[in-house]
Amino acid sequence: GHNLPCTHSETGRCFMTSQNHGFAVETETLPKDWKVLFSNENDKTNEGIIHEKLPYFSVQFHPEHTAGPTDLECLFDVFVDAVKIYKNGGKCVIDSMITDRFHFVPSLQERPKKVLILGSGGLSIGQAGEFDYSGSQAVKAMQEEKILTVLINPNIATVQTSKGLADKVYFLPITPEYVEQVIKAERPTGVLLTFGGQTALNCGVELKKSGVFEKYNVKVLGTPIQSIIDTEDRKIFAEKINFIGEKVAPSAAVASVEESLLAAQQIGYPVMARAAFSLGGLGSGFANNEEELKNLAQQAFAHSDQLIIDKSLKGWKEVEYEVVRDAFDNCITVCNMENVDPLGIHTGESIVVAPSQTLSNREYYMLRNTAIKVIRHFGIIGECNIQYALNPYSEEFYIIEVNARLSRSSALASKATGYPLAYVAAKLALGIPLPKIKNSVTDVTTACFEPSLDYCVVKIPRWDLAKFNRVSTKIGSSMKSVGEVMSIGRNFEEAFQKALRMVDENVTGFDPTLKQVNENELREPTDKRMFVLAAALREGYTVDKLYELTKIDKWFLEKLKNITDHYVVLSSQGVISLENLKKSKQMGFSDKQIAAAIKSTEIAVRKLRDDNKITPFVKQxxxxxxxxxxxxxxxxxxxxxxxxxxxxxxxxxxxxxxxxxxxxxxxxxxxxxxxxxxxxxxxxxxxxxxxxxxxxxxxxxxxxxxxxxxxxxxxxxxxxxxxxxxxxxxxx
CATH class of the missing domain: 3.40.50.20 (Rossmann fold)
Incomplete structure (x- = not known):
């Protein structure tokens, strides 16, 4: 199987490996001078042996595997180095060569007796119930470790502030002044900042800068504050990413029209120009050539004295990974997700599918290895989210951003995989090693593993734009959605149609009759674009034409076409055959949806299903x-x-x-x-x-x-x- 955690016996470091062996060495029977090199963290069986004096070692997994993790490829380097040393007549002890490579000195803090947790305050668009979920899990994790918890959150409508969860709750604003008063009164020895969204982070950064934490001797648990600042500050972030040989999307700040033309020449057209310090992207747009940029720049300089020129990545794929790292440098990626909508739409506004559906194995591991490299470089302890822009025609990619905190994506990843990210992140903040934490879903395996999904998850945001007057229905790089749904199915069509019904109970599924075809709406997405897409497929638009208009990957468009094609099959039949009824259900059609297509009623379709035992199966x-x-x-x-x-x-x-x-x-x-x-x-x-x-x-x-x-x-x-x-x- 893939993703089996193997622990190195000398250093205790745990790595993800790929395997195809049904056998293991019985360690009690090892001859003299041989010892254990790796053990399986789940069932403690042997995964590798090494000779104490001679340059012999073997492992039970594939370090180089081309369809799996490559975390231990360095074992080949050790082997090659050993051959070279031996050839030159030197003496080599492979055991210590491997141990030196894996050696890591953790910087551990004293275990706190009382921890302060900052909540996220009142709900706002872009910061909603997901922080109630992550804060509640953090409290649970602390209680398990017998640590007292003090929570600050003025939001009364949350589970985390209910009786019986935290030891003490303060309903106070999350501002430096109030938090300082609580610290003064409660004297906690540790503080958790990454469980209350941007509000808690900003407040924590202020308190650190003003020396409050130092004054009262409060340690920041988990990710160091400096790492948080490094990921938030665009300039430092770009420098640190370039330092490890990775790339962020090129951009330049300019102060005149001439400078902007020069910058665009260096970056390469098409570019996106946006006025700095302007509200709601005033004076921003895309330019494909000098002429367009000149016009844009002249308009933009009317609003602002600084213009930012970015490389336009419109139409690239947006992919994100949730990564976890402990204080001992053990790293795993818990979930990777792919946005159905291409880059240019905020990830909170996008339809997201997990696991990614259109990446090749090579792309998947290229991005995974980069994610691990980045989290190590920033020194993040706990959980972090990394977002990429990936060129659909090549393996070129840029890192868009890194969130060194729990976010809405991490709530989604937790629910999509069953891996309790917030709970694990809270335990890691205390300095507990990842392999020592139990996987609470299986109860027998370790939390140091990468979940494998035998199902497909689709997330769709919910917008309530109709409740506001004069609000634009266009969606883009700033968040307007107020909630989201997640559905689980065994194929994309099933999960996607379920999710559409969850977002709005008046919708029956991917219905081509709800909207008219409008090419502008396909180009410039709105909250109802999916139904315009359904109508376009029904009208006979080809997948290639729709790809040109929407830049949604052709794989997804083909799947959506399967649904609209099936509508045609249903409506052309007078009486539905049982075979077709079953196929409809497998593609995520609801009884109501089938009834509308065959001009019947929901109850009649349900009765037909029940009579013929076409009923759903419950899966874990x-x-x-x-x-x-x-x-x-x-x-x-x-x-x-x-x-x-x-x-x-x-x-x-x-x-x-x-x-x-x-x-x-x-x-x-x-x-x-x-x-x-x-x-x-x-x-x-x-x-x-x-x-x-x-x-x-x-x-x-x-x-x-x-x-x-x-x-x-x-x-x-x-x-x-x-x-x-x-x-x-x-x-x-």
């Missing part, structure tokens, strides 16, 4: 693609299966979650759902949660006995109800 998310037994209760429904992964013993109480955050319904209803689950637990009842919002605490798999990450619709809730036969359902 196990993070290890069935390589180890999983004990998880994290579930989804699919028609692309042949059996259930679990039994249905009955005696459960079902609770329905609040779904996607929107204006008028957000984190406060998640607080209600979690309160309900907790109370049921106290009463000794077993609970089932149905929700599909990745930013919530209610979709944490230890909040309920069974978590269905599914749509909250009549069809799906009834499907689950018929399988589970619960004692009752709580709706409010």
């Amino acid at each position: 998310i196990d993070t290890v693609a069935a390589e180890w037994p999983a004990t998880t209760n994290y579930l989804y429904l699919t028609y692309n299966g042949v059996s259930h992964d679990i039994d249905f013993p009955k005696d459960y109480t079902m609770v329905l979650g609040s779904g996607v955050y929107r204006i008028g319904s957000s984190v406060e209803f998640d607080w209600c759902a979690v309160g309900c689950l907790r109370e049921l637990r106290k009463q000794g009842k077993q609970t089932i949660m149905i929700n599909y919002n990745p930013e919530t605490v209610s979709t944490d798999y230890d909040m309920s006995d069974r978590l269905y990450f599914e749509e909250i619709s009549f069809e799906v809730v009834m499907d689950i109800y018929n399988l589970e036969k619960p004692d009752g359902v709580i709706l409010s």
Whole structure:
């Protein structure tokens, strides 16, 4: 299997490896002078042996594997060096050569007795419920380690401020003055800054600069403050990235029209010009030649005295990785995600799919190796998110940004993989080594592993732009979405159609009849672009033509075309065949959607399904693609299966979650759902949660006995109800 963690016996460093062996050496039977070199971190079996004096060693994995991690390629360098030394008549002890390469001195702090956690304050667009989720996990992790927690968060509608979680909660603004007062009163010995979004980070940086942490002897746990500043400051960031031989997108700041033309010549057209210090991208745009840039620059200098010229990467793929590193330099990438929308749209505004679907193996590992190189260089401890722009026609890529904190992407990655990122990051901040933390999904394996997914996850943002007058519906580089949904399926079509219904319960799926074709809307994306795309596919636009207009990868366009083609098949049939009904369900069509296409009713389609036993299967998310037994209760429904992964013993109480955050319904209803689950637990009842919002605490798999990450619709809730036969359902 891929991604097996192997630990070096001398240094305790753990590495990801690729394997295809069904056998292991029995270490008790090793002859004299031989000893263990590597062990499997999961089942402690042998993964390599070495001779103590002679230059012999062997490993049980493929360091050079061309379809897997290359973390231990350096073993070949050791081998080649040994041959050279031996050839020149020198004496070489391979054991110490390997140990020297892996040797790392961690800078560990004293373990704190009381920790201050900064929350994210009131919700705003771009910073919502995901920080309630990450803060709650941090509190849980601290409690497990018997550390007192003090939380500052003025947001009353959050789970983390509820009774029974943190030891003390202060409902105060997250500003340096108030935080200093709390530090003065509580005297914590450590502080966590990366669990409260940008608000907490900015406040922490202020407190560090003004010397408050030093004055009260408070240690910043996890990622050092300097690393955070280095990733936030564009100039330092570019310098540090260039230092390790990687690239950020080229840009230049200019003060006149002549300078801007010179800069554009060096960077190469097309370029993006934007006025510095201007609100909402005033005076910004794309220029393909000198003439266009001249006009743009003249307009921009009317708004501002500085212009920034960037290389235009419009139409490149946007890919992101979630990376984790501990104080002992063990690094893993937990999840990689690909934006369906090309670069130019904020990742929070994009439709995102995990794992990436259109990268080659070579591209995947090229970006993975870079991510690990970057996190090591910045000295980040805990979790970080790295975003890339990748040229669709070559292997050229640029690093767009690094977030040295938990973000909305990390909440999504946690829910997509079942890997509790915030919980693990909190433990790492205390200096606990990654291999020593248990994978809470399998209960037997280590948290030092890279999840393998045997399913596809799609995230779609929710915009509530209709609630505002005169707001542009165009989406771009600044965030307007107020919430997001996540769906799980066995193929892209299934997951994508589920997600569209989750975002808006009035939509039946990838429906080509909702919008008119409008080429401008395909070029300049709006919140409803996907439905314009559906209409265009229905009208007979080719995939090549649509790629030209949208720059959405052809792989995704082909998949979307499968859905609209199937609509045609359905509507051309008077009576639906069972084969077609099954195929429709496997492509993520809902009963209502099928009924609309064949001019029938949802109840009639449901009855036809039930009569012919076309019902969904319940699958588990196990993070290890069935390589180890999983004990998880994290579930989804699919028609692309042949059996259930679990039994249905009955005696459960079902609770329905609040779904996607929107204006008028957000984190406060998640607080209600979690309160309900907790109370049921106290009463000794077993609970089932149905929700599909990745930013919530209610979709944490230890909040309920069974978590269905599914749509909250009549069809799906009834499907689950018929399988589970619960004692009752709580709706409010």
